[in-house]
Amino acid sequence: MTRIHIPVPLTVGASLDLPDEAARHVAQVLRMKIGEPLTLFNGNGGEYAATITATGRRDVSVNVESFDPVDRESRLDITLAQCVSKGERMDYTVQKAVELGVTRILPLLSERSVVKLDAERWDKKLEHWRGIAVSACEQSGRTSLPAVLPVQKLDGWLASSDRALRLVLAPTESVSLRSLAAASNIALLIGPEGGLSDNEIAAARRAGCVGIGLGPRVLRTETAGVAALAALQLLWGDLG
Missing domain, CATH: 3.40.1280.10 (SPOUT methyltransferase, trefoil knot domain)
Structure with missing residues (x-):
């Protein structure tokens, strides 16, 4: 699963555009298409399942569908x-x-x-x-x-x-x-x-x-x- 860091607040049900660098990576490097899944995280804990809803040469839109409170951080x-x-x-x-x-x-x-x-x-x-x-x-x-x-x-x-x-x-x-x-x-x-x-x-x-x-x-x-x-x-x- 492709994981993308998004330095903005994330909420289930939100629709948003990926930041420029992330969008270029998803659209031009990975060549991902509408309907494909992504995992998003903003560094505040947990991660979000999302689906691509629109793509362009430099733009990618996603819909945030669910939240997983998973914690993979060290106890040290x-x-x-x-x-x-x-x-x-x-x-x-x-x-x-x-x-x-x-x-x-x-x-x-x-x-x-x-x-x-x-x-x-x-x-x-x-x-x-x-x-x-x-x-x-x-x-x-x-x-x-x-x-x-x-x-x-x-x-x-x-x-x-x-x-x-x-x-x-x-x-x-x-x-x-x-x-x-x-x-x-x-x-x-x-x-x-x-x-x-x-x-x-x-x-x-x-x-x-x-x-x-x-x-x-x-x-x-x-x-x-x-x-x-x-x-x-x-x-x-x-x-x-």
């Missing part, structure tokens, strides 16, 4: 504090983190971050990542949209306070996730391509982060967050 509240990586690596991390049920993604800049942009280009990058998050929700069946927060510096995030169990992934650490007491509110810090510096890891520990390892092999930045999220969901969440 996880913030992925991911130091920004280049190009498709960061895209991959955002996509897979959403599939694995992350609650929010916080892009960070650290000492070894190689991506350096001006404010306007950061805004465009943020919108790009948010688009990836929406597509990942459509594909994975999620009914709530995870937040992709504005980029900030690592030291600023470390100085902030919250009630989450803060974890920092470091290749030299021997502490495993399995050895920790289960938690439901978690913040996971992942370094950039060159890893976090020794000073940054020390600063993370002073800020209350628990250093953890994921085995004897060094993982790439785009692999590390995904692997850690999968492990968290397996141990304390809803995988398996």
Whole structure:
């Protein structure tokens, strides 16, 4: 079933036009026809069954027919504090983190971050990542949209306070996730391509982060967050 995110209020019995990008995807990419079913969701929980009532080159109208209060969200509240990586690596991390049920993604800049942009280009990058998050929700069946927060510096995030169990992934650490007491509110810090510096890891520990390892092999930045999220969901969440 094709799932489409519609960022507007949805009610059973309503007739509406799909937003431009969604309409183009349905009409031109999927080539769907009048009478075919769609699933709509607006990120506020649950999803709606709808049927296409009209199509054009750039316009698609649907009728909302029923509501399903299904909840596919993780019981874990996880913030992925991911130091920004280049190009498709960061895209991959955002996509897979959403599939694995992350609650929010916080892009960070650290000492070894190689991506350096001006404010306007950061805004465009943020919108790009948010688009990836929406597509990942459509594909994975999620009914709530995870937040992709504005980029900030690592030291600023470390100085902030919250009630989450803060974890920092470091290749030299021997502490495993399995050895920790289960938690439901978690913040996971992942370094950039060159890893976090020794000073940054020390600063993370002073800020209350628990250093953890994921085995004897060094993982790439785009692999590390995904692997850690999968492990968290397996141990304390809803995988398996």
